[in-house]
Amino acid sequence: MNTTLEPNGADHMFDTLGPVDDAAQRRLRARLAAEANAAGLLDVAYRTLDSPVGKLLLAATERGLLRVAYARADHDRVLADIAGAVSPRILAAPARLDVAARELDEYFAGRRKTFDLVLDFQLAKGFRRDVLAHLSAIGYGQMESYAQVAAATGRPNAVRAVGSACAHNPLPVVVPCHRVIRSDGSFGGYVGGAEAKQILLSLEAAA
Amino acid sequence: MVRTSHSVPALRLLDMRREPFEAIVTRHGPTVLRVCQAVVGPEAAEDAWSETFLAALRAYPGLRPDSNVEAWLVTIAHRKAIDQARAESRRPLALDEARDAPSREPVPGGWESELWAALAALPPRQRQTVAYHYLAGLPYAEVAKVAGGTPEAARRAAADGIAALRKTYRQGESQ
Incomplete structure (x- = not known):
């Protein structure tokens, strides 16, 4: 923006204002989130959650939990993608994620084995969605191979496609793609990185 | 300003690149609050x-993706301020009628109250042009689009407003 200010220093009159104070900003943002939600304008609400596998981004539509993202996915980029794919009406609004955050906390503390959350699968399409639907049936502490998952979804030759579906899982941890490993018993890749997969499987083995 | 979106495929593609609204709040929220104050x-x-x-x-x-977001927000704030002034007034008061009349009363109290009180004492049009140019940083061409009139008229109104503020509000001016 080309802002040419007057040479007489009139702009200095407002220099004494300083920055808007943080309390006012927090108050206004909380009010905007609440009013947007009440008006049906909060298409996507999000918050972050600190966890043993790093900072997780949680995002939800009015329908349900839409996205869980690891830090390595770059949260800003994830939100930009959601803006394009779902809606740009996105606000940091933790209230809608209260239940998801609590259940994830309980899971990481070893006190929860299944998630009781409504999920919005709109970010997964076609076969990938079929794979995610099957993954939810792999129980806590259980593991299946990519080949077993492919067979279970009716496409035994689609082993690589199963790997791709896991790598693009929009709801990791909650939809347990970490429970899918290689046929030889090695862990294979993971959307959250190999270390995160190890942490989750160790957590579930110990409980 | 509410623009209708056209469902033309090319525009849809541009819409895909729109950033999350949260980023708009972060970037422009503080400035818009100053303008409202x-x-x-x-x-x-x-x-x-x-x-x-x-x-x-x-x-x-x-x-529209090529819009000046700050000017768009200030335009909305401007309209909300007019609505608010109308609601508070005993009779409906068009902005044009109010332009050259002094405000009814200064704003009581509040943080940085001297500056706000000095601004409140200005005729609405001077107050608006000062706020949109000096606080929002909009060039006079944009100020004119928001507040009406020509860019030159907006520049004169803001200059008159600053001159009046110099008489009533001295804090922060060392010379």
Whole structure:
């Protein structure tokens, strides 16, 4: 923006204002989130959650939990993608994620084995969605191979496609793609990185 | 300003690149609050800010991607301020009628109250042009689009406003 200010220093009159104070900003943002939600304008609400596998981004539509993202996915980029794919009406609004955050906390503390959350699968399409639907049936502490998952979804030759579906899982941890490993018993890749997969499987083995 | 979105495929593609509204709030929220404080006073500013951003959120998916977002927000804030002034007035008061009349009363109290009181004492048009140019940083061409009239008239109104403020509000001016 080309802002040419007057040479007489009139702009200095407002220099004494300083920055808007943080309390006012927090108050206004909380009010905007609440009013947007009440008006049906909060298409996507999000918050972050600190966890043993790093900072997780949680995002939800009015329908349900839409996205869980690891830090390595770059949260800003994830939100930009959601803006394009779902809606740009996105606000940091933790209230809608209260239940998801609590259940994830309980899971990481070893006190929860299944998630009781409504999920919005709109970010997964076609076969990938079929794979995610099957993954939810792999129980806590259980593991299946990519080949077993492919067979279970009716496409035994689609082993690589199963790997791709896991790598693009929009709801990791909650939809347990970490429970899918290689046929030889090695862990294979993971959307959250190999270390995160190890942490989750160790957590579930110990409980 | 609410723009209707056309469902032309090319525009849809541009819409795909729109950033999350949260980023708009982060980048422009503080400046819009300053504008609201200057134009409607510190007491009513938070209501005006909330109404502005809620209206902006509603219209956001239809905003043209090449728009000046700050000018768009200031335009919405300007309209909310006019609505608020009309609601408070005993009779409906068009902005044009109010332009050259002094404000009814100064804004009472509040943080940085001297500056806000000095601004409140200005005729609305001077107060608006000062706020949109000096606080929002809009060039006079944009100020004129928001507040009406020509860019040159906006420049004169802001200059008159600054001259009046110099007489009533001296804090922060070392020379």
